[in-house]
Amino acid sequence: MSEHFRVQGGARLVGEVEVVGAKNSVLKLMAAALLAEGTTTLTNCPEILDVPLMADVLRGLGCAVTVEHDVVSITTPAELSHRADFASMSKLRASVCVLGPLVGRLRRAVVALPGGDAIGSRPLDMHQNGLRQLGARSEIEHGCVVAEAEGLHGAQIWLDFPSVGATENILMAAVLADGTTVIDNAAREPEIVDLCTMLQQMGAKIEGAGTSTLTVHGVTSLRPTRHRVIGDRIVGATWAMAAAMTRGDITVRGVDPHHLDLVLEKLRLAGADVSLLDAPSPADAVPSAPPGTSPLFSATSGQGFRVQMNGRPRSVDFVTLPYPGFATDLQPFAVALAAVSDGVSMITENVFEARFRFIEEMVRLGADARTDGHHAVIRGVERLSSAPVWASDIRAGAGLVLAGLCAEGVTEVWDVFHIDRGYPCFVENLRRLGADVERVAEAPSR
Numbered sequence: 001m002s003e004h005f006r007v008q009g010g011a012r013l014v015g016e017v018e019v020v021g022a023k024n025s026v027l028k029l030m031a032a033a034l035l036a037e038g039t040t041t042l043t044n045c046p047e048i049l050d051v052p053l054m055a056d057v058l059r060g061l062g063c064a065v066t067v068e069h070d071v072v073s074i075t076t077p078a079e080l081s082h083r084a085d086f087a088s089m090s091k092l093r094a095s096v097c098v099l100g101p102l103v104g105r106l107r108r109a110v111v112a113l114p115g116g117d118a119i120g121s122r123p124l125d126m127h128q129n130g131l132r133q134l135g136a137r138s139e140i141e142h143g144c145v146v147a148e149a150e151g152l153h154g155a156q157i158w159l160d161f162p163s164v165g166a167t168e169n170i171l172m173a174a175v176l177a178d179g180t181t182v183i184d185n186a187a188r189e190p191e192i193v194d195l196c197t198m199l200q201q202m203g204a205k206i207e208g209a210g211t212s213t214l215t216v217h218g219v220t221s222l223r224p225t226r227h228r229v230i231g232d233r234i235v236g237a238t239w240a241m242a243a244a245m246t247r248g249d250i251t252v253r254g255v256d257p258h259h260l261d262l263v264l265e266k267l268r269l270a271g272a273d274v275s276l277l278d279a280p281s282p283a284d285a286v287p288s289a290p291p292g293t294s295p296l297f298s299a300t301s302g303q304g305f306r307v308q309m310n311g312r313p314r315s316v317d318f319v320t321l322p323y324p325g326f327a328t329d330l331q332p333f334a335v336a337l338a339a340v341s342d343g344v345s346m347i348t349e350n351v352f353e354a355r356f357r358f359i360e361e362m363v364r365l366g367a368d369a370r371t372d373g374h375h376a377v378i379r380g381v382e383r384l385s386s387a388p389v390w391a392s393d394i395r396a397g398a399g400l401v402l403a404g405l406c407a408e409g410v411t412e413v414w415d416v417f418h419i420d421r422g423y424p425c426f427v428e429n430l431r432r433l434g435a436d437v438e439r440v441a442e443a444p445s446r
């Protein structure tokens with residue numbers, strides 16, 4: 001039985017929404033738990049499909065994992081398996097981040113090539129090259145990444161591109177290597193900083209988190225920890241864009257607004273009023289957490305922002321780049337916003353070449369858009385027109401739902417399992433903000 005979302009156009013989204021932990025952080029933090037024997041606990045985890053899928057990957061390696069609401073506990077045994085099989089790995093791309101921890105801890109790994117979103121080619125050459133420079137042999141054999149090392153030693157590693165996944169895998173192998181590793185042109189995403197914070201709590205020695213040079217002094221072992229996952233900036237930005245597109249007024253809590261500086265600036269340029277919310281007073285935080293653990297409420301948990309849009313948004317240009325540039329994951333929302341803005345916008349995609357496939361679905365909804373290589377030119381229309389459309393990945397799916405809110409009539413968004421992989425309670429949150437959206441289970445009509 002296939003499910004779709006039925007989206008009635010014309011809603012103005014108004015109200016408050018709470019954002020929980022970041023998908024792109026929690027999955028890596030779960031993998032990092034492989035680095036230390038014992039029980040690691042993660043709080044503020046999003047209740048999305050990818051979390052139980054990642055739990056299955058870890059179980060396959062010998063861990064005991066429990067997922068209860070927003071708390072994930074991973075008990076890593078002394079003896080781990082070094083083989084992650086295709087059945088569990090194929091379901092999510094982030095599963096590839098078990099490679100680094102396995103090589104770090106066991107000095108060998110056989111990890112099936114991962115699945116995930118259809119957003120373009122996603123090679124692993126930088127992951128493999130980094131591990132090779134740490135002293136491992138690494139090949140692709142029979143659909144698996146095979147890596148093996150007698151010993152791992154620190155190295156100077158230059159990445160061709162600040163790849164998030166390669167930075168994470170190399171980092172998680174280097175924390176248990178002999179000597180010092182320097183990763184240059186490292187990714188600077190807030191989720192990388194979150195991973196570094198957790199690894200430091202586990203006893204890793206890392207300098208430069210959040211900069212493009214990460215220095216890792218290897219240690220011989222790590223200890224388990226308790227860690228609160230940072231708020232999901234991509235989900236937070238989704239609501240910010242939704243406010244602008246629907247000419248609404250949304251307050252978003254639970255995410256550090258500075259992780260969205262560029263997004264919020266773009267929305268100001270589009271004509272929105274944007275204000276930042278204060279962090280909670282120290283009295284709101286849990287007074288004392290056990291040594292070596294994070295408090296239950298981090299400094300950012302009460303932070304957020306408000307986006308109000310009166311009238312039609314003005315067109316703005318967007319260029320996707322690694323952080324602190326405009327995130328490629330937000331490109332579908334940039335396209336959807338441009339489609340209803342006053343004027344012409346140019347959107348440039350620099351990270352994943354196939355992400356513009358989403359535009360074909362937007363054209364179905366009446367967007368006046370054309371693409372040429374890395375660029376899309378979009379002439380905004382006053383109102384889109386409803387149609388059945390198909391989600392090709394998490395963000396494209398959410399973008400189509402928001403576009404449907406700006407369309408005349410009822411839009412059906414199909415293949416919504418993609419959206420469930422990244423957005424906890426998406427329909428519920430939309431309804432709370434005043435949208436007429438429902439999840440419907442039936443066979444497709446085309």
Ligand code: UD1
Nearest residue numbers: 024094121122123124125126127163164165166329351352
């Ligand atoms: C992560 C995010 C994804 C986000 C992306 C870029 C997770 C689970 N996913 O994906 O949502 O869109 O960062 O912000 O965190 N590349 C290579 N060789 C490599 C590795 C990457 O050529 O070895 C290329 C990719 O094809 C892509 C670019 O580098 O063009 C960026 O990829 P990367 O930053 O690695 O993205 P992911 O970690 O896969």
